[in-house]
Each structure stands twice: as structure tokens, then as C-alpha cells.
Amino acid sequence: MENNVMIDQNIEGQSEDMEVPFFTLATIIIATNNFSSYNKLGEGSFGLVYKGTLIDGKEIAIKRLSQKSGQGFSEFKNEVILIAKLQHRNHVKLLGCCIQQEEKLLIYEYMPNKGLDSFIFDQTKNKLLDWSKRFNIICGIARGLQYLHQDSRLRIIHRDLKASNVLLNSHMSPKISDFGIARTFGGDQSDKNTKRVVGTYGCMAPKYAFDKLFSIKSDVFSFGILLLEIKSGKKRIGFYHPNNKHNLIGHAWISWNEGRLLELLDECLGESCTISEVLCCIHLSLLCVQQCPKDRPSISYVVVMLGNESALPQPKQPSFFLEKDSNEGQFLTSKHC
Known part of the structure; x- marks a missing residue:
């Protein structure tokens, strides 16, 4: 240098x-x-x-x-x-x-443990992340996103929050990376328009993917997807449940309605889970991926509620939850939101 x-x-x-x-x-x-x-x-x-x-x-x-x-x-x-x-x-x-x-x-x-995706989606390395480590990673990502949306001098929307853009240091602490397509956001803006959609389809909010409108609630949607992936060890893109043919969001929604939430957990987690934290994270993930952006919580609310015993509101129907078809899942429009 x-x-x-x-x-x-x-x-x-x-x-x-x-x-x-x-x-x-x-x-x-x-x-x-x-x-x-x-x-x-x-x-x-x-x-x-x-x-x-x-x-x-x-x-x-x-x-x-x-x-x-x-x-x-x-x-x-x-x-x-x-x-x-x-x-x-x-x-x-x-x-x-x-x-x-x-x-x-x-x-x-340098982040010696590379990306979060290299652990949660690997059938051997995923065992190195018990529930305690995963919960700490979830909380760290939420705090990092809260800083972007609220606490930094600039108000920033990341626009490509996903497992590979969360790096892990030697202590398995998460660090958000890759700000090439991030954008600043005015405090009085509810939505911002873009001419070109960039990022990772499947991880981005529907209003951004289809209407080219993004906001801090776009990042919240991506965080909800990430929560589901961290808990289940399954990728949002390419996952379809063998029995009901729904994608990861749809499977989570069905499991929620049928009271089978623990089926969402990565099998390798075993008895390491703190059930109250697990249920809270599943609940929050469904709140974050709700169809209408206005229904999704702020990331500050998520930070407060992680691990909190307080009652959470009931989630509404999420986007991208319907049965697999030729277009890999029917999209529920959010134009009325």
C-alpha cells in the first residue's frame, strides 16, 4: 500500500x-x-x-x-x-x-470461513453450525441490516442479501458483504424505482423483481428468505418439497398452518435447538416474506423480537408460495399492495 x-x-x-x-x-x-x-x-x-x-x-x-x-x-x-x-x-x-x-x-x-452458504448447504460442514451458532449468525445479520437501514449516516438498501454475501470470520461471526448494487435511500421515500433489476432472483422481493420498485422492505423480504435457509439448510432456489411440491416459502407456510413447524429444521440440528428461539425465527421469517411490503416488519422490529417472548402478529399469505408449474411457482402479484 x-x-x-x-x-x-x-x-x-x-x-x-x-x-x-x-x-x-x-x-x-x-x-x-x-x-x-x-x-x-x-x-x-x-x-x-x-x-x-x-x-x-x-x-x-x-x-x-x-x-x-x-x-x-x-x-x-x-x-x-x-x-x-x-x-x-x-x-x-x-x-x-x-x-x-x-x-x-x-x-x-480476509474472512477465513468464507460464505455462510458454504456451511448451511453442505452436508458435512453444516454440522459445524449448531443452533446456538446459527441463532447468533441470524442476530448478527439482523443488526448489520439495521445499521444499513436506520443507524448509519446514509440510509442504504443492500438489494442482494443472500447466504453467499454473508461472510464468516474465525469466530463464526457474520459480516454482510458485496455492496456493488446497494443504493442510498431518502428518509421520506417509501419506494424507489430502477430501470434495471439486479440481484439474485428467488432471494429478491416480488415488487422489486416484477415492478422494479425497491425499498428497505425489499431487504426485509430477502432477510426472511435467509432465515428460512439458515433454519432448514435448504436453498430457496431449486427446493421443492417431495410430498406437496411447494417451494421453500410455500412449505414453510403450509407447515405453519398445519402446526408442523419443527419439520422446517435442518436434520443435523438435533437436540441443540432452543425451541422458543426456533419458533420465534420461523414466525419472523414468515412475517418478513409477506406478500405486501407494508405488512412486513422493519428490521429494527425484527432485532427487538429475536428471542423475545412477546407475542407476534399472525403472518399473512406470503409471495411465491403456490405449487410448482412450468414457471417454477406461480407468482402472486403485489400490485394492489
Whole structure:
């Protein structure tokens, strides 16, 4: 790392310069052994991610924007600006960036346990996450999202909250990552329109996927999906119950109505569960994926109610719950909401 680079930013109409640590390309090439495949950690939304080791022994993670990616300099700058301003223990820390030659690189703190998806969807590693660890992860994600929506100086909608964008440190504490498509949000706005839908279908709210309208309640919907995945160990995309042919949301909704909630739990959890916490999380997940955005709770409410013994309101019918068909589940429109 040689010096700092000044990035001119414009957020909510206010322009200011921000100082961001700048790494030279030569430093990154040495740290990654010239982007060796051996150091490849995975593939993000817009390129590859590598592990690197600086000369002083510090381990880092490098997100290398693909030159063929649809993400341009504006998205790159957006991620730099937003993450540099986010100071929360449940967000991945940005250490700096590199803009040199044809390369656009983001340098983060290294998360040794990689993504949450590598644990909950793996039939061997999922056993390393008992209920206590999963509940702590759920609470950490909720607190990180609350900071984005309410407590940070900027009001931010992530727009791509999913298991692979939640990284785990050496203590299995969760950190939200990948802010390339995140957007700031005015305090008096209820919805915001976009010309292009970006993110992961199946994890995004229906009003965003179909009407191109997003809000903080879009993130709440995604959080509800994530809650279901963490509890069940099943992926939202591609899951269909063998008996009733419903997807994960539909299966949860049916189980709720038939009083078979514990069937939603990952089999490997066994007796590690605290039943009151499990039932609370299932209840909250169904509140978060309700069809109408106005019916979904704020993430602040979720944080307060996690593990709380207080009574929760009854959830209404969720979106994307009907039987599988040629379109992988009939969509329930939310235009009247």
C-alpha cells in the first residue's frame, strides 16, 4: 500500500471528497502470486475473489472486477464509497482499492470461513453450525441490516442479501458483504424505482423483481428468505418439497398452518435447538416474506423480537408460495399492495 486516493462522491445530491487507501497493482500481484488459481476463494457478483498475503504477513481478500463484467466504474465507485463509510462489526471492512491499468480491485479484510452458504448447504460442514451458532449468525445479520437501514449516516438498501454475501470470520461471526448494487435511500421515500433489476432472483422481493420498485422492505423480504435457509439448510432456489411440491416459502407456510413447524429444521440440528428461539425465527421469517411490503416488519422490529417472548402478529399469505408449474411457482402479484 503506497498512499491514499481521493474519490469524488455524490450521495443524495451532496458532493464531497473521500480519502480511500490505495494499493498498487504490483503489491496485489505479489500478494496473490499473480492472481494464482491456488489463491482463488470464489466468484462474486462481478468477478473473482482471491486471497492475498501482504509482505507484513497480513491476509487480505481481493475482489477483482472482471473486464467482461456488466459492472462499470460507477458501480465500482459505489461499492468503495458505501463500504468505506460503513463502520459496523457485522459488515466486511474495506481496506482499500486499486485502480491501475485495466484493473479495478477492492481489498477487504480476509474472512477465513468464507460464505455462510458454504456451511448451511453442505452436508458435512453444516454440522459445524449448531443452533446456538446459527441463532447468533441470524442476530448478527439482523443488526448489520439495521445499521444499513436506520443507524448509519446514509440510509442504504443492500438489494442482494443472500447466504453467499454473508461472510464468516474465525469466530463464526457474520459480516454482510458485496455492496456493488446497494443504493442510498431518502428518509421520506417509501419506494424507489430502477430501470434495471439486479440481484439474485428467488432471494429478491416480488415488487422489486416484477415492478422494479425497491425499498428497505425489499431487504426485509430477502432477510426472511435467509432465515428460512439458515433454519432448514435448504436453498430457496431449486427446493421443492417431495410430498406437496411447494417451494421453500410455500412449505414453510403450509407447515405453519398445519402446526408442523419443527419439520422446517435442518436434520443435523438435533437436540441443540432452543425451541422458543426456533419458533420465534420461523414466525419472523414468515412475517418478513409477506406478500405486501407494508405488512412486513422493519428490521429494527425484527432485532427487538429475536428471542423475545412477546407475542407476534399472525403472518399473512406470503409471495411465491403456490405449487410448482412450468414457471417454477406461480407468482402472486403485489400490485394492489
